Amino acid sequence: MKRLFCAVAGAFMAISLMACVTQTKKEDTKEQAIEQTVIYDENDVKITAKEWHMTGDFGPELKVSIENNSDKTLTFQTQDASINGYMVESTISENVDPEKDVEKGIYFFKTDVETSGIQDAADIQFKFHITDTKTGETVIDTDMITLKTSSADGFKYEYDESGDVIYDKDGIKVISKGLSDENSYGLGVILHVVNTTKQDITVQTCDTSINGIKMDVNFSQNVLANKHCINGATFTQTDLDANGIKNVETIEFKLHIVDKNTEKTITDSDTITLTFTK
Numbered sequence: 001m002k003r004l005f006c007a008v009a010g011a012f013m014a015i016s017l018m019a020c021v022t023q024t025k026k027e028d029t030k031e032q033a034i035e036q037t038v039i040y041d042e043n044d045v046k047i048t049a050k051e052w053h054m055t056g057d058f059g060p061e062l063k064v065s066i067e068n069n070s071d072k073t074l075t076f077q078t079q080d081a082s083i084n085g086y087m088v089e090s091t092i093s094e095n096v097d098p099e100k101d102v103e104k105g106i107y108f109f110k111t112d113v114e115t116s117g118i119q120d121a122a123d124i125q126f127k128f129h130i131t132d133t134k135t136g137e138t139v140i141d142t143d144m145i146t147l148k149t150s151s152a153d154g155f156k157y158e159y160d161e162s163g164d165v166i167y168d169k170d171g172i173k174v175i176s177k178g179l180s181d182e183n184s185y186g187l188g189v190i191l192h193v194v195n196t197t198k199q200d201i202t203v204q205t206c207d208t209s210i211n212g213i214k215m216d217v218n219f220s221q222n223v224l225a226n227k228h229c230i231n232g233a234t235f236t237q238t239d240l241d242a243n244g245i246k247n248v249e250t251i252e253f254k255l256h257i258v259d260k261n262t263e264k265t266i267t268d269s270d271t272i273t274l275t276f277t278k
Contacts, residue, residue: 032121032149034062039145040128044070047128049147050103054121059110062124062147066094067101073133078106080144080200080224081126085157087222087229088112090126095133115190115230122155123148159228163192166272167255171197174255176274179248180232188217188234189251189274195223200260205233207271208253215239217253222260248276 040047046067081090089109130140167174175192208217219233255269
C-alpha cells in the first residue's frame with residue numbers, strides 16, 4: 001500500500017549520539033547484578049545466565065554457561081536482542097561439542113547502547129538460535145528470554161522521540177535525528193524507529209541519493225513489537241569520495257517496511273527529502 005509523504009525540508013545540525021533517550025535508574029552505579037538463572041533447559045541443552053557487566057571495551061556483557069548434552073556439535077548464536085526496550089546488536093557464535101560445556105560472554109554492541117542513551121540496564125531480552133555445526137540446519141530457536149537486573153525495581157523508562165517525524169502511520173513512527181558522524185556509524189542520517197504495533201517489522205531504505213547523486217545506503221533494521229531502535233542509514237566513504245561529496249546538503253530515500261516474519265509489505269513510501277545546513 002502506498003503512503004503519501006510530504007518532503008521534509010528542515011535545518012539539521014550534526015547531533016551527539018549519546019543522549020537519544022533519558023532513562024532514570026534507581027542507583028547511581030553503572031554496574032548491576034543478575035541472579036544466576038537457568039534460561040533454557042530443553043532438548044539436551046541447558047543454558048544458565050551467570051553474570052552481567054554493564055561496562056566493557058566491547059559493550060555490556062552477559063556471561064552464560066552452555067551445556068550441550070546432545071550427540072551433535074552445536075553452534076550457539078543470539079538474535080533479536082534488546083536492552084530497556086531498544087533493539088541492539090548482540091554477538092556470540094560458539095561451537096560446543098557433544099557432552100561438553102563452556103562459559104562464554106554475549107556482548108551487546110557498545111555503539112548501539114551508547115546511541116540509544118542506555119546508561120543502566122533494567123531488562124535484557126534476546127533469543128538463542130542454535131544450529132547443527134556440521135550441517136548448518138536449525139536445531140533450536142528459543143522463545144524470547146528476559147532477564148531483569150538489580151536496577152529493574154523502580155526503573156523509569158522515558159524515551160526521547162525528539163527530531164523530525166518523517167513517517168507516522170498505524171503504530172509505526174520513523175524520526176530523523178540528524179546527521180551521524182564518521183566516528184560512529186559513518187556519514188549518514190540517524191533514524192529512530194518506534195514500533196507500537198503487535199507485529200515484528202523490518203525497516204529498510206531504498207532509492208537513496210545524496211546531493212542528488214544515487215548511492216547505496218546501509219540500513220535494514222528489525223524492530224520487534226513494542227520496541228524502539230536508533231541506528232544510522234550510512235554511506236560508505238568510498239562512494240562519497242568517488243562522487244566528490246564532502247558536505248551533505250540533501251539526502252533522499254524511500255522507506256520499505258515489511259512484516260519481519262512473513263516478509264509481507266506493510267508500506268512503500270514516497271520519496272522523503274532531508275535538507276541539511278552547516
